[in-house]
Amino acid sequence: xxxxxxxxxxxxxxxxxxxxxxxxxxxxxxxxxxxxxxxxxxxxxxxxxxxxxxxxxxxxxxxxxxxxxxxxxxxxxxxxxxxxxxxxxxxxxxxxxxx
Amino acid sequence: xxxxxxxxxxxxxxxxxxxxxxxxxxxxxxxxxxxxxxxxxxxxxxxxxxxxxxxxxxxxxxxxxxxxxxxxxxxxxxxxxxxxxxxxxxxxxxxxxxxxxxxxxxxxxxxxxxxxxxxxxxxxxxxxxxxxxxxxxxxxxxxxxxxxxxxxxxxxxxxxxxxxxxxxxxxxxxxxxxxxxxxxxxxxxxxxxxxxxxxxxxxxxxxxxxxxxxxxxxxxxxxxxxxxxxxxxxxxxxxxxxxxxxxxxxxxxxxxxxxxxxxxxxxxxxxxxxxxxxxxxxxxxxxxxxxxxxxxxxxxxxxxxxxxxxxxxxxxxxxxxxxxxxxxxxxxxxxxxxxxxxxxxxxxxxxxxxxxxxxxxxxxxxxxxxxxxxxxxxxxxxxxxxxxxxxxxxxxxxxxxxxxxxxxxxxxxxxxxxxxxxxxxxxxxxxxxxxxxxxxxxxxxxxxxxxxxxxxxxxxxxxxxxxxxxxx
Numbered sequence: 001x002x003x004x005x006x007x008x009x010x011x012x013x014x015x016x017x018x019x020x021x022x023x024x025x026x027x028x029x030x031x032x033x034x035x036x037x038x039x040x041x042x043x044x045x046x047x048x049x050x051x052x053x054x055x056x057x058x059x060x061x062x063x064x065x066x067x068x069x070x071x072x073x074x075x076x077x078x079x080x081x082x083x084x085x086x087x088x089x090x091x092x093x094x095x096x097x098x099x
Numbered sequence: 100x101x102x103x104x105x106x107x108x109x110x111x112x113x114x115x116x117x118x119x120x121x122x123x124x125x126x127x128x129x130x131x132x133x134x135x136x137x138x139x140x141x142x143x144x145x146x147x148x149x150x151x152x153x154x155x156x157x158x159x160x161x162x163x164x165x166x167x168x169x170x171x172x173x174x175x176x177x178x179x180x181x182x183x184x185x186x187x188x189x190x191x192x193x194x195x196x197x198x199x200x201x202x203x204x205x206x207x208x209x210x211x212x213x214x215x216x217x218x219x220x221x222x223x224x225x226x227x228x229x230x231x232x233x234x235x236x237x238x239x240x241x242x243x244x245x246x247x248x249x250x251x252x253x254x255x256x257x258x259x260x261x262x263x264x265x266x267x268x269x270x271x272x273x274x275x276x277x278x279x280x281x282x283x284x285x286x287x288x289x290x291x292x293x294x295x296x297x298x299x300x301x302x303x304x305x306x307x308x309x310x311x312x313x314x315x316x317x318x319x320x321x322x323x324x325x326x327x328x329x330x331x332x333x334x335x336x337x338x339x340x341x342x343x344x345x346x347x348x349x350x351x352x353x354x355x356x357x358x359x360x361x362x363x364x365x366x367x368x369x370x371x372x373x374x375x376x377x378x379x380x381x382x383x384x385x386x387x388x389x390x391x392x393x394x395x396x397x398x399x400x401x402x403x404x405x406x407x408x409x410x411x412x413x414x415x416x417x418x419x420x421x422x423x424x425x426x427x428x429x430x431x432x433x434x435x436x437x438x439x440x441x442x443x444x445x446x447x448x449x450x451x452x453x454x455x456x457x458x459x460x461x462x463x464x465x466x467x468x469x470x471x472x473x474x475x476x477x478x479x480x481x482x483x484x485x486x487x488x489x490x491x492x493x494x495x496x497x498x499x500x501x502x503x504x505x506x507x508x509x510x511x512x513x514x515x516x517x518x519x520x521x522x523x524x525x526x527x528x529x530x531x532x533x534x535x536x537x538x539x540x541x542x543x544x545x546x547x548x549x550x551x552x553x554x555x556x557x558x559x560x561x562x563x564x565x566x567x568x569x570x571x
Contacts, residue, residue: 028376031254057275077481
């Protein structure tokens with residue numbers, strides 16, 4: 001149960017695939033145009049319910065409740081071994097004697 | 100805005116011109132000639148801001164007067180691959196020092212200050228790039244509401260790490276971020292919100308946005324004169340929507356630096372369709388690439404305003420491309436040899452500069468126009484991790500072997516950095532062809548011919564020859 005006033009993320013379909021009339025490549029033509037935003041939940045609800053939120057720009061927006069207390073999880077990625085090789089190479093060329 | 104208007108796709112798109120007019124406080128029809136030409140100079144003057152006034156606005160908001168740093172070690176490394184006596188001194192404008200971490204603050208400062216002056220309650224921008232954070236930052240300073248519309252996810256809901264970081268930053272600065280899946284109909288959602296809220300359209304392509312970049316070129320000329328006693332021989336600008344090339348060149352000209360060669364540089368993403376759901380996450384750099392650079396250069400008016408103030412073919416002398424692998428390697432080089440950890444996309448022009456410098460004499464001055472901030476997602480490591488996770492091969496080799504969407508080839512040796520010269524005349528002809536579409540080629544007026552010559556930095560004879568070839 002998500003409580004009124006909690007910060008949540010919502011999802012909606014702006015245009016169904018068949019409603020998309022713009023000039024699109026074939027793969028995109030098969031997809032819905034989807035939208036996500038966040039805001040303060042306007043009434044108690046469960047995940048999956050159709051809800052209304054008040055966004056950071058004071059806009060009321062409707063959508064399906066998908067996440068409560070959403071947070072960012074992007075990162076600095078995994079180890080990429082090539083990068084330490086580049087660093088080593090550059091230091092050798094520049095500071096380890098002439099090429 | 101009137102309530103109760105139908106909000107379906109066709110209705111909103113049909114009201115596009117009226118929504119735009121309200122949202123820019125500018126009637127573009129005033130600048131139209133009725134044929135091909137429009138009065139670009141009058142559009143740029145319509146901002147009513149002089150360079151001094153823009154400088155004052157930017158100074159108040161933590162924008163501009165960024166350091167011009169000499170990259171001594173990168174210059175020394177570049178010279179190892181140049182013939183004796185060659186290898187220009189490479190400098191970079193550290194635009195990451197702007198309030199929100201990129202040169203886009205220059206565009207946003209002027210646009211948002213103008214919105215405030217006109218009494219708008221908020222600002223909106225459609226961007227997946229650094230411009231979102233720039234608008235959000237300036238809106239925070241001016242106490243305005245802010246909405247940023249981003250093309251962010253593919254149909255699996257997977258987002259580019261670089262774009263996700265930009266969303267995070269916009270939110271951190273108080274903006275609402277509306278995220279969408281791939282497709283140009285983002286413009287519909289954008290227009291719909293714009294209409295409901297009655298905001299100012301802080302478009303990347305309005306004259307306010309472009310006039311804000313003039314200070315970048317002006318500062319480069321002034322800093323070079325002060326530090327080095329002369330104008331730069333070459334300035335290299337990353338090219339996507341064309342704003343940086345346009346504004347920087349305008350600023351250089353305003354400073355009287357009319358001998359400086361202006362080079363546009365983009366990452367070569369040839370073959371990746373920009374509106375493709377599948378190709379969306381096959382990119383390993385989401386901006387500064389040819390997917391924006393070429394269409395916006397050859398058809399500037401397909402943006403979110405009736406006439407774009409960013410018209411790079413008016414100003415560029417050359418257009419070169421580099422690869423994603425070169426840009427990633429260069430980002431490591433900047434960190435390791437110069438102690439500057441910056442975002443990869445901002446190093447597109449620096450990657451080109453490394454080999455361009457080798458063709459200039461040692462006493463020549465080459466200025467790279469930007470750096471951008473780096474952070475989680477917006478960094479070599481997560482971007483290359485993301486490439487691997489999306490089936491893109493990452494390896495060492497010759498960057499010329501890179502196939503966008505299939506591989507990222509890191510130079511096996513710095514000597515393999517080599518920009519590729521694009522055929523600017525081909526782009527110029529393409530612009531002329533697109534501009535003349537729907538017009539009688541046998542009867543193009545003298546004023547339209549002159550306009551097209553200015554649009555392409557050529558002359559009337561070039562335009563005439565191009566049109567003759569189109570007729571044949």
